[in-house]
Amino acid sequence: MITWVGLAASVLLVGVAVGVSLLLRLRLERELIVASVRMSIQLALVGGVLALVIDADRSIWWSWLWVAAMVGYASDVAARRAPQVPGLRWLALAAFSVAAVVTMGVLFGLDVFPVDGRTVVPLAGMMVGNSMTATVLAGRRVLEEIGDKRDEVEARLALGQDARTAARPYVRSALRSALTPQIETTKATGLVFLPGAMTGLILAGVDPADAVKVQAVVMFLVLGAAATTTTLVALGAASRLFTPDHRLRLADADPST
């Protein structure tokens, strides 16, 4: 376990970063200090609340409430990161909720982990946090693909294809782009980098073999969650680009004559 003195000593490393900034006149000293202090306060608060939420004596519903709040907050973050995607807040909310049900259903339904505040909150956090980037990317890519290939999409509609069929090749391409980074990360895990969850467990004294098992489950969780959220967001965003009578909304925005 890390002592308070040990924790204080590690602040020296922030000192190194500040030193580099001063030496090279990067003017990032203030940013570095603010970021470090802010992170410490946030972690302390979260740690405090988590200690309350995952207390063994407390109802498990507090943990699920925490998960719901995380899903809500994540949807808000996704919407702010890609404001150009119509309705992303609600799409992301639906997508993260479904992903939470699916992934938590598998992990707890099949007894991979016991249902406990100590497992529910961190696993849901991993799921939401790690599928965020892919989710935002999926929404953005669908918009770009259909916008860039508008002529092709309209040619498909003109052949009598319904909106969903006409959008499918572009949704597929967007999903490939959104999921590829996560697949690459999964491939490189253990070789190029040691993931946080596993490293944390080993540092906390857990047997590396156990840490590896937990990490593998987390990676599967993230892959499953990212596939679920990106698919729902991509399909949802694509459907919002068409009218109910199978016209491309983007087309009427164009003063083409």
Place this chain on the structure above:
Amino acid sequence: MTPVGSEPAIQLDDVVVIRDGRHVLDHVSTSFADGRITAVAGPSGSGKTTLLRLINRLSVPDSGVVRYRGTDVAELDPLALRRQVGMVFQRPTAFPGTVRDNLAAAAADRDGTYTAALKQAALDPEIIDRDTAQLSGGELQRVCLARTLVTEPEALLLDEPTSNVDDDAAEVFESAARSLADGGTTIVWVTHNRAQLERVADDVFDLRRQP
């Protein structure tokens, strides 16, 4: 415009389209005769493309009615309408893959419909397994025509289909369109090329001369 005795296939009645505050089509009324080639002429920006898009409901008017065979297109199933009223765009919009992949995007092959469509578009049916990336602009545009013909449309909307191809390719396209019209297909052909208009059109609708 419509010759006496022939029923109009397509009618526009007092159609208005406003985009970004500008009247792209301002109270336009006209009709296009069945089984004939009607050229839609007019300067750039006069709303020719918009007019075509209203007919197969890729766009909708702000007011007025567009009728296909007497029925308001707003009351028709847009997907069925678009199979009956095919469209070829100004820029060739071939999809990635082979010619066969492109035809399959329209409909499945039934008793040689692909071969028939390719022949109607003045293409050698052997082209079917070639990748569209290897075709010339003229061939691509005829692949787009063939793809449209796979759904066996009764009418065709052609949006300056030869503006990006050379004269020889344009001539091949024109004679393919003429054969289709002779076979009973109604064609509305947007063009700003006066010589082409004189070669292909049975009737002319000039958007410039609208009140």
